[in-house]
Amino acid sequence: MYIELKMPALSPTMEEGTLARWLVKEGDKVSSGDLLAEIETDKATMEFEAVDEGIVTQILVAEGTDGVKVGAVIAMIQGEDEEAAPSAAAPVQPVPPVVAEKVVPSAQAAEPTAAAPRPQAAAASPAPSQSNDRVKASPLAKRIAVNKGLDLTAVAGTGPNGRIVKADVDALSGEGRSPVAAPASNAGLRAEAPVAKLAAINTDIPHAVVKLSNMRKTIARRLTESKQQVPHIYLTVDVRLDALLKLRGELNASLESRGIKLSVNDMLIKALALTLIQVPACNVSFAGDNMLQYSRADISVAVSVPTGLITPIVTDAANKSLSKISTEVAELAARAKDGKLQPHEYQGGTASISNMGMMGIKQFDAVINPPQAMILAVGAGEKRPYIVDDALAIATVMSVTGSFDHRAIDGADGAMFMKVFKELVENPLGLVA
Amino acid sequence: MSDYDLIVLGSGPGGYVAAIRAAQLGLKVAIVERENLGGICLNWGCIPTKALLRSAEIYHYMQHAGDYGLTAANISADIDAVVKRSRGVAKQLNQGVTHLMKKNKITVHMGDGKLTAPGKLTVTKDGMAEELTAKNIIIATGARARDLPKAKADGKRIWTYRHAMVPTEMPTRLLVIGSGAIGIEFASFYNDMGAKVTVVEMMDRIVPVEDADVSAFLEKALKQQGMDIRTSAGVGSVTPSETSVSVEIKGKDGSVTTEEFSHVIVAIGIVPNVENIGLEDLGIEPDKRFHIKTDPMGRTNVPGIWAIGDVTAPPWLAHKASHEGVIAAEAIAGGHPHAMDPMNIPGCTYCHPQVASVGMTEAKAKEAGFDVKVGNFPFLGNGKAIALGEAEGFIKTVFDAKTGELLGAHMVGAEVTELIQGYTIGKTAELVEADFMHTVFPHPTLSEMMHESVLGAYGKMLHM
Numbered sequence: 001m002y003i004e005l006k007m008p009a010l011s012p013t014m015e016e017g018t019l020a021r022w023l024v025k026e027g028d029k030v031s032s033g034d035l036l037a038e039i040e041t042d043k044a045t046m047e048f049e050a051v052d053e054g055i056v057t058q059i060l061v062a063e064g065t066d067g068v069k070v071g072a073v074i075a076m077i078q079g080e081d082e083e084a085a086p087s088a089a090a091p092v093q094p095v096p097p098v099v100a101e102k103v104v105p106s107a108q109a110a111e112p113t114a115a116a117p118r119p120q121a122a123a124a125s126p127a128p129s130q131s132n133d134r135v136k137a138s139p140l141a142k143r144i145a146v147n148k149g150l151d152l153t154a155v156a157g158t159g160p161n162g163r164i165v166k167a168d169v170d171a172l173s174g175e176g177r178s179p180v181a182a183p184a185s186n187a188g189l190r191a192e193a194p195v196a197k198l199a200a201i202n203t204d205i206p207h208a209v210v211k212l213s214n215m216r217k218t219i220a221r222r223l224t225e226s227k228q229q230v231p232h233i234y235l236t237v238d239v240r241l242d243a244l245l246k247l248r249g250e251l252n253a254s255l256e257s258r259g260i261k262l263s264v265n266d267m268l269i270k271a272l273a274l275t276l277i278q279v280p281a282c283n284v285s286f287a288g289d290n291m292l293q294y295s296r297a298d299i300s301v302a303v304s305v306p307t308g309l310i311t312p313i314v315t316d317a318a319n320k321s322l323s324k325i326s327t328e329v330a331e332l333a334a335r336a337k338d339g340k341l342q343p344h345e346y347q348g349g350t351a352s353i354s355n356m357g358m359m360g361i362k363q364f365d366a367v368i369n370p371p372q373a374m375i376l377a378v379g380a381g382e383k384r385p386y387i388v389d390d391a392l393a394i395a396t397v398m399s400v401t402g403s404f405d406h407r408a409i410d411g412a413d414g415a416m417f418m419k420v421f422k423e424l425v426e427n428p429l430g431l432v433a
Numbered sequence: 434m435s436d437y438d439l440i441v442l443g444s445g446p447g448g449y450v451a452a453i454r455a456a457q458l459g460l461k462v463a464i465v466e467r468e469n470l471g472g473i474c475l476n477w478g479c480i481p482t483k484a485l486l487r488s489a490e491i492y493h494y495m496q497h498a499g500d501y502g503l504t505a506a507n508i509s510a511d512i513d514a515v516v517k518r519s520r521g522v523a524k525q526l527n528q529g530v531t532h533l534m535k536k537n538k539i540t541v542h543m544g545d546g547k548l549t550a551p552g553k554l555t556v557t558k559d560g561m562a563e564e565l566t567a568k569n570i571i572i573a574t575g576a577r578a579r580d581l582p583k584a585k586a587d588g589k590r591i592w593t594y595r596h597a598m599v600p601t602e603m604p605t606r607l608l609v610i611g612s613g614a615i616g617i618e619f620a621s622f623y624n625d626m627g628a629k630v631t632v633v634e635m636m637d638r639i640v641p642v643e644d645a646d647v648s649a650f651l652e653k654a655l656k657q658q659g660m661d662i663r664t665s666a667g668v669g670s671v672t673p674s675e676t677s678v679s680v681e682i683k684g685k686d687g688s689v690t691t692e693e694f695s696h697v698i699v700a701i702g703i704v705p706n707v708e709n710i711g712l713e714d715l716g717i718e719p720d721k722r723f724h725i726k727t728d729p730m731g732r733t734n735v736p737g738i739w740a741i742g743d744v745t746a747p748p749w750l751a752h753k754a755s756h757e758g759v760i761a762a763e764a765i766a767g768g769h770p771h772a773m774d775p776m777n778i779p780g781c782t783y784c785h786p787q788v789a790s791v792g793m794t795e796a797k798a799k800e801a802g803f804d805v806k807v808g809n810f811p812f813l814g815n816g817k818a819i820a821l822g823e824a825e826g827f828i829k830t831v832f833d834a835k836t837g838e839l840l841g842a843h844m845v846g847a848e849v850t851e852l853i854q855g856y857t858i859g860k861t862a863e864l865v866e867a868d869f870m871h872t873v874f875p876h877p878t879l880s881e882m883m884h885e886s887v888l889g890a891y892g893k894m895l896h897m
Contacts, residue, residue, distance in 0.1 A: 138863030143836050160771065166838070166863055 003052045005075040007061075007068045010039060010046045010343065015153075017041045018066035018214055019074060028056045030077065037063075037074075042218040044310070044346070045339035054079045066214070137164035144169045215308040226367050230286075231406040234365045237418045241381045241396040244428040251432070255323060264381065265301075265355045266326040270431050272353050272376055273297035273317035275421040282417045283350050285371040286408035292371075300349035300369060301329055303336045310336045311369065313349045322431065357381055363399035373405035374417070437463045437567040439765055440554055442546045442710065445472020446479075447742030447754030448573030449530055454762035456537035463565060464539055465546035465556050470530040472575055474751040476523050477595050482618060484519035485598065486783050489625035493785065500822055510626055512603045519598065548572075548711035551737045569737050569765045572717075572725060573758065574710060576703040576743035581610060584671035584699055590678045591671065591697045594619065604628045604696040608680055610668055612639035614782040616700030617651075621784035624660050631661040631694070633682060638664055640782060644794040644843035646809070646829055651845055654786055654825060671697065705744045720746065729772035731761035739765070753778050776840075779857045781850040786826050789853035792841030792860060795831050804834040806866075808890030810882045812846045814897045817877040823847035828886040830856070837865030842886075848879055855883055866891060 007017065018040040024030055030050040037048045054077040061074040068074065135152045137145070141164045145152050148169075155172055157164035212220070244267060252261055276283040276297040285292040297318045300311035312332035314325055335341050351373070354366045357380040366377035379399040386395035400421065404414040424430050438460035441448045449471065452464045469476040488510075498505040534541050542565065544558030554570060556563050578593040580586070586593045592600075597619050605628060609620040612634040624630040632639065632655075638648035639655075639662060652662055669681030669689060678694045705724045712719070718726045718734045724747075725740040727733055733740050739761045742754030756773055763770040779791040798805050812818040812826040826846015833840055842856040859869060869887040874880045888894045 139865045139868050140836060140838050140863035143838075143865050147836060158771075 002057070003054060003077040003079055004073045005036070005077055007070050007072045007074050008039070008048055009070045010041050010048075014041050014070055016067050016069045019061050019063055019068050020045055022059060022063045023047075024056050026056055026059055030054065030056060040066075040214055040339070041343075042214045044215075044336075044341045044343070046342070050077075052077055052079065066211075135164060136162060137169075138166065140166050141169045144173075148173050213307045215305075215310070219308050222369070223367050226370050230368050230370055232365070232368060232403050233406045233409075233411060233414060234401050234403055235411075235414045235418050236363060236399055236401040237422045238397050238399050239422045239425045240386065241398055241425070244425055244431075245381070245396060247428045247432075251322065258323070260323050260326055262322055262326050263329075264357070265353070265378070266322055266329060267428065267431055268355065268376075268378060268425070269299050269301060269314055269317055269325055269329070269353055270320070270322055271421060271424045271428075272351065273299050273314075274424055274430065275417055276351055277318045278420050279413065279417045281413040282374050282404065282409050284373045284408045285350075286373060286405050287371065291408055294350045297351065298349045300346075300352040300372070301332070302352060302354040302366075303333045305337050305339070307339070310341065310346055311349065311352055312336050312341055312346050351375065353378065357398060363401060365401050366403050368403050368405055370405075373408045374414075375403050376421075377401045377403065435552065435566040435568050437461050437540075437565065439463075439569045439571065439762070440465060440546075440565055440567040441571045441573055442548075442554065443472060443573035443575055443706075443742075443744075444470045444530065444541075445573060445575045445742060445754060446474045446751040447575070447758045448472065448571065449533070449758075450755040451571050451573060451741060451758030451762045452539045453533060453537050454759045455765060456539050458762065458766035458768070460762075460766055462537075462539045463542055463567070464534065465542045465544065465554065465565075467543070467545045469527055470534065470541065471523075471527045473577075474754075475526045475530065477598060479751050480526055481519040481523045481598055482594075482622070483783060484522040485515060486618065486622050486785075488515040488518065489622045490785065493625050497822075510603075512600055512626070515626075516599050546710065548715055548738070551715065551735055554711075569739060571731070571758070571761055571765075572710065572712075572733075572738065572740040572744055573742050573754070574706040574744050575754075576705045576749060578615075578699065579702040579704045581668075581671075581699045581701055584610065584668070584680075584697060586699055587673065590673040590695075591699065593699055597698050600696075604694075606693065606695045607631070608633065608678070608692075608694040608697045609700060610697065611700040611702070612636075612662075612664075613642070613700060613702065614640070614780070616698065617655075617782060617784045619698050619700065620660060621655070624655070624658055625785060628695075629659070629661070631682075631692070632663065633666045633668055634662070634664045635667060636664065640788060642780070643782075643788055643790055644829060644841070645796060646827070647788055647790070647843050647845045650827065651784070651786065651788060654845075655784070658785075673697075703743060703749055707744060729760075730764040730770065731757055732764075748775065748778055748780060750778065750780060774861075777857060777861045779853045781853065783850060786823075786846050787849045788845050789849040790841065790843045791853055791857050792839065793831060794841055794843065795829070798831050798833075798840045803840060805840065806832040806834045806890040808832075808886040808888065808894070810885040810889055810894065810897065812879075812882065814885065815879060815882045817879050817881070818847065820877070821847060821879075828852075828882045830883075830886045830890050832866055832887075832890050837867065839864065839866070839869070839887075842883075846879075852880055852883060855880060 020038040020040040022037050023035045030036065031053045032050055034050045035047050036050050038045050039048050056075055057078045058076040061068055136157060137152050138159065144166060150169060150172055152164055155164050155168055157168055159165035248262055248264065248267060255262065280293060283294045283297055296316050299314045299317045301314060302309055302311050314328055317325060332345065349372060352369050352375040354375060355378040356364060357378055360380050363379040364377045366375040368375050381396050381398040383394050384397045386393055386397060388395065402414060402418050439455045439462045441452045441464045444464050444466035448464060452462045456462045474480065492510050495505045495508045542556045544556040546554050546556050548554050548570060552566055552568060554565050556565060584591050586596065588596045594615050603626065604623055607623050607628045607630045609616045609630060609632045612632050616632065617640055620630050620632050638645065639652050640648050656662055663682065663684060665685040667683040669683060672679040678697050679691055680694060680697065681689055681691050683689045707719060707723055707725065715735050715738065717738060720726050725733055725745050727740050727745050731739040731741050741757035741761050743749040760770040760773065776792050779789060782788040793801065795805060795807055808830040810828050813824050818824050823846065826849065829843040830839060831841040832838065839856060839860050842853065844852060866887055874884040885894055885896055
């Protein structure tokens with residue numbers, strides 16, 4: 001019996017992925033749980049495990065192939081009941097990894113771009129219809145889904161044999177604004193990737209063509225969506241850090257034996273989470289006809305990785321100790337850099353924090369990560385002339401800017417939020433209380 | 434211990450189909466019938482009228498034999514023989530239902546059924562009462578003709594559909610009150626059979642539930658056949674004598690004339706059979722027209738008691754009753770059947786020319802806020818229709834411009850009652866205009882007009 005090995009959906013939003021690398025080769029015997037391949041999704045590289053037992057008879061999609069649709073057959077496995085191939089016992093030999101970044105080394109001007117941009121044909125048909133072709137839905141349901149830009153892949157049909165019918169799509173477009181469905185709204189309501197629409201750039205300037213990673217494509221799409229659809233307001237405060245730095249020194253001294261070293265950022269994560277709980281008007285998601293008011297603060301922490309940026313989440317940060325936050329962030333960031341985060345570790349979150357202080361950036365405005373409604377941009381803590389008790393003094397001060405989704409959050413609420421945050425940081429015992 | 438899993442009260446096309454489906458699903462089933470297995474449809478409705486109309490149709494063809502290069506001499510109609518054939522057809526089907534009950538091991542109790550408590554029902558026949566118990570009871574008692582108090586049917590001069598089906602003499606001058614499906618079918622039958630027929634309709638057009646274009650076309654066609662049609666008209670006093678009926682008719686302009694007819698058929702709608710079956714005692718809720726209220730599976734407000742067919746909400750059609758019977762039986766057997774969408778229930782009227790439709794009329798669709806695309810293809814543009822000598826009629830389709838959903842289809846002309854299921858399948862499967870366009874329709878058939886109508890809605894008509 002031959003078993004078709006299909007491209008797995010490794011996250012709810014995944015439509016296609018890059019087959020980054022095969023961990024088996026033709027003729028290998030695999031059993032349940034063996035690692036077969038590494039697959040790069042829009043956010044992370046994940047390992048694909050075998051479910052069935054048998055011999056890999058044919059690899060149909062070469063490694064390094066991108067845009068492999070979920071459900072496409074990528075290899076054939078011959079089941080155990082067939083006669084075993086003679087080399088059945090051959091051990092699994094990892095294939096050398098391919099270069100992740102396919103930079104075309106055309107530094108010399110004489111050599112024009114070898115890798116021309118991919119033909120635009122794929123972008124001609126809108127994404128929803130492509131994905132909806134694979135789902136079992138009535139022609140009318142598909143038509144309505146295309147009209148409304150709805151993705152049917154996750155819809156449970158109520159028609160004969162689970163067919164998605166008009167009523168299901170109508171329910172979906174109604175429910176798309178309900179609290180249950182909204183957190184996944186970035187999966188349901190999908191704008192066509194704006195980057196795909198841009199015309200190819202013709203230029204004589206010496207250049208290399210760098211193929212976009214799936215992560216880069218996702219970043220491009222999500223940030224464009226955010227800036228196009230979310231009206232941002234920016235509120236900046238200066239926060240004196242001396243008390244926090246002093247507390248940090250004391251805490252680190254006592255934590256040294258446990259091998260934990262708190263960063264300023266760890267403390268700001270906690271401060272952000274506590275502020276979200278104290279000012280719930282800012283711990284929200286805007287969802288069309290209604291708003292989600294979260295009662296837990298999950299903080300997405302922006303982590304720069306070689307291929308782009310990813311935001312692992314510290315869940316329920318308001319109720320975690322600083323030491324716990326510190327170890328969690330360190331561990332998440334390490335795995336983020338290896339591209340090994342699981343989808344649930346970076347999808348979700350109720351607000352984000354981005355810190356560019358270590359680069360000496362004084363102040364910046366961050367782009368909101370929908371469906372979240374706020375992000376905190378943290379600048380460098382620096383010694384500045386500062387008025388203390390009507391006298392000029394020197395203090396360590398940082399500028400912090402909150403970006404708020406103005407559809408959901410009024411200016412006054414945002415201002416209140418920044419005030420509470422400032423007070424918490426300047427009186428930092430609240431962070432350990 | 435109950436005697437049965439299910440008792441069905443009434444053996445019309447709703448009841449007997451429910452009983453068969455429930456028996457197929459392994460339930461122990463009984464059916465209670467006071468008169469004839471098969472109910473009105475099979476004994477006094479759909480089937481025997483179709484037999485009558487077939488005679489009328491052939492009679493019509495014989496009279497027009499010359500149109501086809503044929504000669505038919507000494508043509509005459511023997512109403513007794515026509516009725517006899519119709520009764521024979523009904524009898525044959527009635528026996529068919531008897532056989533189906535036996536085959537599915539459904540116990541038939543003849544007599545008047547009355548619910549006495551949830552799960553309990555008494556059957557009375559010739560003064561003898563028998564109590565039956567069941568976990569579930571389906572009420573499928575159907576409906577009967579609505580009376581017109583000033584024109585009480587006596588079976589001699591003033592008829593309901595039931596008398597009209599077994600005439601002992603041919604009407605010479607017939608008045609039909611009401612131009613719904615039943616009224617217009619009898620009007621058409623007797624007109625074809627040679628009677629002088631007048632139709633009085635209260636509304637401003639005949640077959641008022643159909644699309645306005647269909648009403649207008651049919652009125653013109655029937656008038657050409659010699660029928661006298663009065664819309665926006667009313668009936669005043671109705672005075673029967675031994676040999677005729679004197680009727681006051683109020684015309685569109687308000688003028689009242691008194692006219693003599695040999696017979697009058699009252700066809701002003703139906704009333705549900707909800708009396709004397711114990712509904713009030715059990716607290717089963719009727720709607721404002723006294724039909725039983727149910728959920729989409731047929732459940733009434735009393736647990737264990739279900740209702741289907743004409744005794745429930747409209748449309749009051751045999752095929753709707755049968756479908757509801759299957760849904761209720763499957764739900765009772767623990768299944769999860771799909772609810773029926775009333776917009777997908779086709780309706781057929783067997784006048785000459787025939788009328789068939791499914792879904793919304795153009796006016797209803799616009800009223801509901803749809804931006805519509807409408808196609809309309811005439812029989813005159815269809816080769817088969819011309820070859821048949823049936824070049825009158827049209828097929829109209831109404832699409833939602835936004836989604837391509839077929840909102841409704843409306844047909845008038847020869848054999849359209851056999852065509853409408855094509856659109857009904859498409860509507861039920863939620864096909865859009867592109868699917869209909871991609872479908873290959875065989876040539877030469879009347880069905881090609883269905884294709885052309887869809888093409889026409891999108892400005893792609895080929896043969897006009």
